Amino acid sequence: MSGFHLPEGVIYLDGNSLGALPAGVPGRLADVVEREWGEGLIRSWNDARWMELPARIADRIAPLVGVRGEDVHVGESTSVSLFKTMVAAARLRPDRTVLVVEPGTFPTDGYIAAGVADLLGLELRWCDPADPTAALGDDVALLSLTHVDFRSGAMFDLPTITAAAHAAGALMQWDLCHSAGAVPVDLTAADADFAVGCTYKYLNGGPGSPAYTWINPRIQGQVRNPITGWIGHSAPFAMARDFDAAPGMRGWATGTPPVLALSALEAALEAFDGVSVADLRTRSLELTDLFIAQLDERVTGIEIVTPREHARRGSQVSFRHPQAYGIVQALIARGVIGDFRDPDIARFGFAPLYLTTDDVRAAVDHLVAVLENEEHLDPAYAERNAVT
């Protein structure tokens, strides 16, 4: 708990959207700005080892998703990262013409797939969320799924679906934005092909922090980075005319590393020092089990949409309610921060690094009070009039 800065009087159940501020970040960022940039200036690319930031961060993320750091690239947004892997996947299966995405996925995954399909003359096929592998066929180049659903918190069976994709000759990509850092992920054991994840949710890297990309070393020698920027060159500072990709994931890089954002992220990941993924999962399930049990016992008129089965649950709990928007706003006014998703979902994330069972009980106390006092019907909270 001491590893995070959390405001007084707030119970923060939105770490699945924007992680809380790790205690080490402000000092690190001030040092990077004032000493490394201000005093070191251009010399800091060498002296402060700015160029190595992506690789150092990769080494910290890798154990959270069951891979080697050298197989991870850090940089660009989640959306750009997905574009790169989706284009590469399509080019690895030139005899296949279909990208399969789940219609309830976080929207950017579907939007990017549609853009890639349009650019390369492919077909985007929506699968049934209840059985995504039914959409597989010998025309499918890539199945791309979000591991944990951002609305419901439902988790796909990563190894089984990966095996099914491979059995159908397709490549398998996992979007880990809503799982890594709170849920065990073992990409190596599942032998998936691609994974992309953001770092500002359970990894606490700060608003809009850079995403990461993993590519199975089994296929790294075959994939081609479509956005061949200078940092992916085998010798960027030779400034040669012609592009020559660096080997491995160094060749997956594109632009100049975003040093300020990467420095904040590196400091943020120190919060995972000495913490095992298994322990995080134990704590996460303890928190979500307790929240579900408290809802069952104390709250009526809601429909919990998050699976009760552990194997199918991420680290959030969501329920439907016709006034979900008003409920979330009334809770925020009380200092209990969750969020709302169209049209009627109230969503609560349980970041196992900084939440306690006392937080869970107190949050439900507030929810019970909101409903009893009908605070969610108060026009100040009930009317949707802005982005949330």
Next chain:
Amino acid sequence: MSGFHLPEGVIYLDGNSLGALPAGVPGRLADVVEREWGEGLIRSWNDARWMELPARIADRIAPLVGVRGEDVHVGESTSVSLFKTMVAAARLRPDRTVLVVEPGTFPTDGYIAAGVADLLGLELRWCDPADPTAALGDDVALLSLTHVDFRSGAMFDLPTITAAAHAAGALMQWDLCHSAGAVPVDLTAADADFAVGCTYKYLNGGPGSPAYTWINPRIQGQVRNPITGWIGHSAPFAMARDFDAAPGMRGWATGTPPVLALSALEAALEAFDGVSVADLRTRSLELTDLFIAQLDERVTGIEIVTPREHARRGSQVSFRHPQAYGIVQALIARGVIGDFRDPDIARFGFAPLYLTTDDVRAAVDHLVAVLENEEHLDPAYAERNAVT
């Protein structure tokens, strides 16, 4: 001068590679991290107006390049930005198959063009730097040039070349990385089609800060963003299944805005408050004229490769010398920071916001001393053994 933090004893002639630290950045970034992120948490997307950062920054960059803020997008790296515009340009001219780039361009421009050509089945044609328009023809979709050459500091005639490209039916893109913020640019008067620029050189946004993209409003309704991420959606928070591009440059956005980097950049751009581009140019030419005159008068054995004609000069001066690497290293040891570019170029940038004529004279004093004392031949400086 008071608007920047510069270390004691340093004359910084590398602001064309990484701009110095504007005085307002550390405080702003600390506030964003500790108060907006730490205290505001997810609420700051609304309360701290994080979502509006790109548009606010666009409004600050626009007058430096002669355009309207609403026609500028801020986000992603220069390399990703170039990829997006090059793909879009190729799709605007489907009956043409050639992308033209200058072989001495900053390498990422050529690398990205090669990648786009490979992806879309186009041809990459290298033009003659002395006459880039000679490569135009009825097969050319896009001519993409860097306004100021990163090695020599030579500047292309932006309006004349733009007109020639249009006369040949091609689209015209300008890379402004090495000009905007120090050299007047009027994209509107020239009626160019696309422009991309980084913000960490003369705009002082910090290491790896996000790039900007301008698209002429004349063609915004026709171009399609190839990387259709959720922030470019007309209603991102509706989280609809299907992509529907926002109008204008809002539809050019891709990923979640990188808030920390954007906040630093916004604070950095305040250094341009009350400064006219014309005054910057006057100061820049005063500095480079003086440096050239001092070199002519006091230094032998070098070949100045930067044009002496004002209309053909950016805001840097470069010279060739067989021991250019040793000279640059020996100068750095004396606190005069320039940089070296393969194979024999010593390069000195003159950021008009924070350099004085006294700095120029003192820098040449050091250069004269380095050569007289043969410090550039000292093995400690003369041997190249690392990236620079």
